[in-house]
Amino acid sequence: MSKLQCISPIDGSLYVERDLASASEIKAALAKAERAQQAWKHTPLAERVAIGRQAIAAFAAREEQLAEELCWMMGRPIRYAAGEIRGFVERASHMADIAESALADIRLPDKPGFTRFIRREPLGVALVIAPWNYPYLTAVNAVMPALLAGNAVLLKHSAQTPLCAERMVAAFAEAGLPDGVFQYLHLSHADTEQLIQAPAIQHVSFTGSVAGGAMVERAAAGRFISVGLELGGKDPAYVRADADLAHAVATTIDGAFFNSGQSCCGIERIYVHESLFEAFVEQAVALVKHYKLGRSDDPETTLGPLVRAEAADFVRRQINEAVAQGAVAHIDPARFALDRPGSAYLAPQVLTGVYHGMRVMTEESFGPVVGIQKVKDDEEALALMNDSPFGLTAAIFSNDEAAALALAERVEAGTVFLNRCDYLDPALAWTGVKNSGRGCSLSSLGYEHLTRAKSFHFKTQL
Structure with missing residues (x-):
């Protein structure tokens, strides 16, 4: 048997x-x-x-x-x-x-x-x-x-x-x-x-x-x-110019890296208004550097291994391809001693200089990596959010609920969040569109x- x-x-x-x-x-x-x-x-x-x-x-x-x-x-x-x-x-x-x-x-x-x-x-x-x-x-x-x-x-x-x-x-x-x-x-x-x-x-x-x-x-x-x-999905977050920056950073980074990024509704790509972009990246990178990659049975660990070494190597290839195409990797994997090729233990990574010609921005990663892209306005953000074969969830960060709702109505997703992400409210329908x-x-x-x-x-x- x-x-x-x-x-x-x-x-x-x-x-x-x-x-x-x-x-x-x-x-x-x-x-x-x-x-x-x-x-x-x-x-x-x-x-x-x-x-x-x-x-x-x-x-x-x-x-x-x-x-x-x-x-x-x-x-x-x-x-x-x-x-x-x-x-x-x-x-x-x-x-x-x-x-x-x-x-x-x-x-x-x-x-x-x-x-x-x-x-x-x-x-x-x-x-x-x-x-x-x-x-x-x-x-x-x-x-x-x-x-x-x-x-x-x-x-x-x-x-x-x-x-x-x-x-x-x-x-x-x-x-x-x-x-x-x-x-x-x-x-x-x-x-x-x-x-x-x-x-x-x-x-x-x-x-x-x-x-x-x-x-x-x-x-x-x-x-x-x-x-x-x-x-599954390739779920986006958009940080508008009027967003609470600290809240947006903390929430999107947690949404991207919780469960080592192995979440169908995790944040896999972030679009940030140009007026907040530099500050957002700086704070996001600082936050990611505080993760502790380690054995899952260690109570101090905040980032565990991926489910298999093959899954980790898949994400490594996405990252390496993006860097070869011009992306900037902000985290030195050497900070995380357990990260090595062929291992399920993978350091978290934040990428900028990304665009939709890169697999890391279009193909589901299911790992601890997120690309952050600068946008000039709502229309550019919306076009990029919808430029995906997936449509599970999407998140908008803004202090203008009316503007966010007008934008959310045009987002192609089963669930659109405002000022939160990566959560299922059982009173709401859990559904998706496209792939x-x-x-x-x-x-x-x-x-x-x-x-x-x-x-x-x-x-x-x-």
Whole structure:
């Protein structure tokens, strides 16, 4: 039987090993999910929500353990790892809070002699495919509302974070979720593709690369099932002339380098009005120099390794190409002793003299590097912000809310922030445009993608 191996980016050691599911195990899980969903969808919503809340509590009670496992599996510094557990609780709790209103029947105006309403029915069995970079946060976006809506869920996590799937399923089992309603499978890419084609699967939620999203669409083609795709981005920030400079620097730099830049909605390019450009760069560089690159299990570390050495070398090549094309690198990698070619440990980098002919300004980096480009006005900034195949989030920094709103309405992105970045408010729809994907999770709209509308038209007077 084939094995799944999680190699820790901290020291290259084997951290977790699991057997991949066999064909018979996959078939059994599907059959079990279908049977369980038939009863689960008829379970009163209040009971489903109560079980969900108990699962949240069971999950939160293991915060310290879960944070340490995250640290070792994907390399987030231990000082920050527990934040993802708390984020999971926030999102799951919000989706539980709004379930009754979001799933309520839609009542139409009275029409004499008729009863008319629209009901939201669960789709059936949902497959959630989650990535390693925010393994709990990305998974909960779909898992919690799918379950509360009455679906059964199969969770396939990244090979880098297999324990996350196991821990989530265990929390719901502890809460009393009926057996079979929520299961995990450790799968190969080929088996994942075949699973999408299984007749029992009625929804796929995928978070990952554009290539991975294309695979999901190919596998689901002709099945007429709903597919939600969150495929990353090259998210921009624009610092207007009237911005609070210190706040803009602190916020965008954190947005660019948190999680070592391994965030689909992290800031990857910054456009700064020419009147603030020099001061912005000076303060940004000074701030980045204070990062401590080190082992993720060291409480003093503020910048951990990338998930794999290959990922770090990819970013190194982007940086080196940009410098060869005329960019200026402001951080000497020698300041960060662990940085060396072929290592997952990569020094942060700030680049100026950049333009959109460079890969580092157009191609997703997913690492600790950011390019800062000078602009003369809103129109130039807007053109550059929209000059991307991605459109997940964008951030504007300004003290003029009306001007920012007028600009935000023209930005091609699923979410536009003012004076913040890199955050998901679970009350808002999480969605993207262009190569950042399609579909929607979180908010009341997220439930729409995990249910189907069924109309009831009763003639009550003959």
